[in-house]
Amino acid sequence: MLSINYIRENKEEAIERLAVKNFDARELIEQAISIDEARRKTQNEMDTLLNASNQLAKQIGDLFKAGKAAEANDLKNKSGALKEETATLKNRLDELEKEQTDILIKLPNTPHSSVPKGKTANENINVYEWGEIPVLGADAKPHWELTSQYDIIDFELGNKLTGAGFPVYKGKGAKLQRALINFFLDKATAVGYKEIQPPILVNEASGFGTGQLPDKEGQMYHVGMDNLYLIPTAEVPVTNILRDVILREDELPVKMTAYTPCFRREAGSYGKDVRGLNRLHQFDKVEIVQVQHPDRSYDTLEEMKEHVSGLLKALELPFRILRLCGGDMSFASALTFDFEVYSAAQQKWLEVSSVSNFETFQANRLKLRFREKEGKPQAAHTLNGSALALPRIVAALLENNQTDLGIKIPKVLIPYTGFDYID
RNA sequence: GGAGAGAUGGCAGAGCGGUUUAAUGCGGCGGUCUUGAAAACCGUUGUGGGUAAUUCCACCGGGGGUUCGAAUCCCUCUCUCUCCGCCA
Incomplete structure (x- = not known):
């Protein structure tokens, strides 16, 4: 499996090399790169939400300990909404990761520069x-x-x-x-x-x-x-x-x-x-x-x-x-x-x-x-x-x-x- | 095949709902000391992902659930160990 980092940074080289194996990789590689972008964006959004909800859970814990149950219950409601959003993003992220792997495992290894072109x-x-x-x-x-x-x-x-x-x-x-x-x-x-x-x-x-x-x-x-x-x-x-x-x-x-x-x-x-x-x-x-x-x-x-x-x-x-x-x-x-x-x-x-x-x-x-x-x-x-x-x-x-x-x-x-x- | 127990960082081993950002020990790495080494002491020590960057995120066998919050509770799968049976 080629790594997504290699593909992202050496896109044209990868396509050229795979052509030596008579493999037209352009479409798969374009797809992999665009999925990768979406993946990273989604990851970032999800992390931000998770961070917020971690903070919230801490606050709730502190409030309960301080005996302020009413305030704590207010925050609980907020937390519920965050959780739904996070779940959606998580599903999206899992899908993207799977799609990315599915593409990556379809790509053959890039041949070494000394490999001659040829079909048979x-x-x-x-x-x-x-x-x-x-x-x-x-x-x-x-x-x-x-x-x-x-x-x-x-x-x-x-x-x-x-x-x-x-x-x-x-x-x-x-x-x-x-x-x-x-x-x-x-x-x-x-x-x-x-x-x-x-x-x-x-x-x-x-x-x-x-x-x-x-x-x-x-x-x-x-x-x-x-x-x-x-x-x-x-x-x-x-x-x-x-x-x-x-x-x-x-x-x-x-x-x-x-x-x-x-x-x-x-x-x-x-x-x-x-x-x-x-x-x-x-x-x-x-x-x-x-x-x-x-x-x-x-x-x-x-x-x-x-x-x-x-x-x-x-x-x-x-x-x-x-x-x-x-x-x-x-x-x-x-x-x-x-x-x-x-x-x-x-x-x-x-x-x-x-x-x-x-x-x-x-x-x-x-x-x-x-x-x-x-x-x-x-x-x-x-x-x-x-x-x-x-x-x-x-x-x-x-x-x-x-x-x-x-x-x-x-x-x-x-x-x-x-x-x-x-x- | 039957019964029971268990799966935590390189290893050993705690933790069983919020001082865990996972204790402690061993090992590893760096340092002090030393002619050098050992010992002792001090510090440090996982993987992956994200970001311009961070007091960012995930990971305690896999998956799912309960909860504001799960290594910890529940379900499920896989695997390991012990005893019994069978057997090269």
Whole structure:
């Protein structure tokens, strides 16, 4: 959520920036500003009346104590009229505040100045590439054939237990999942991220805090009886740890990492993109989250990018980094880098991580602030990234590393898997 | 699931209709003292909103009500704790 103060003071800048996300904000912003003016005027009027009625109540109290009941009763009548007026203003004020919030939550985050214009993923900018694209033989298989050949991931069994998009990992496939999770967590904690095991069901307030609710309701599984949501990413519970918190400046940056399963309804997805591990309803992911001082958040974004790059290099997977264009960015993000690995048998780039700076957008919703030695609390910057999402990593590993002897496990994982081939 | 108790400032904990502009203690910050530190003493210490500004306004779990006046009384919701039952 953008703050009304920012909008009021930087109206044209906000409109221009939102245009980079192909969002025409002029009308909403004009409305927000005029509601804000009315809101402040009403607040002022109400405060004046409340002040008068507070004074009156004091006088009445004093008169009763002095035994002057008759005079006190005269004042009581006056007080009644004030009260009615105040009630009217209070109602008006509540309405205005609600209208204002309703508008503010419709505005996406303003993109950073480095975000390129563009409508679709085709206009993302390739900023970095690493590794060699493997050349496979003619008999190379896509991962969904390899998984059944080695009996490590069973999609059919998942259909039986739950439905499409809920695969069952078996044997070395299950062990590989555990190895990747441990490897990712170890790498994150080694550089100062505190490991968190959060709940994977969250309430509405948490969903609102990170921006999933109210608009992206259909993306999450909802447990109606208790009004809870299955998390689409660990970002939701982990970032909400700091909801309604005021940090000291010396507590920044806060670095947290968490492994969780993630649940996404993916309504509207269909076709070949959902084949095999490419798009699931339940998948595993290790997430990294940072809360940082606004002056340093872009350095932190670089640091997180480096961290994710390091993981992919260690896994020996060819990858590229994309700077997302305005049209492909999420509602809440100010700057996002996507990481894609090359999956050689499908001959496709698969997104395995997305690293974003949300600046104060989530912090404003979360009321996540920090206090400098002097002055008022101010909104902190929140950042997060996948480090990493497992299924497409597994897809690329299986496809790229297929050999006559089986699937070759990258060196760094062998201590975690305890085997060097899936065969 | 049954019964009971409770929700107050960073924490602990008073207050139960008008000396509350929320006591007191701890913690935090500033100062005195000290070579430095500790101790002691003094001062200070929440959030949001409004205004040109102020002895301005709101906030004692959320919402509603009674009253001239509510942290305090009433209703309601949520949550927490204790005991019992069930259970990984």
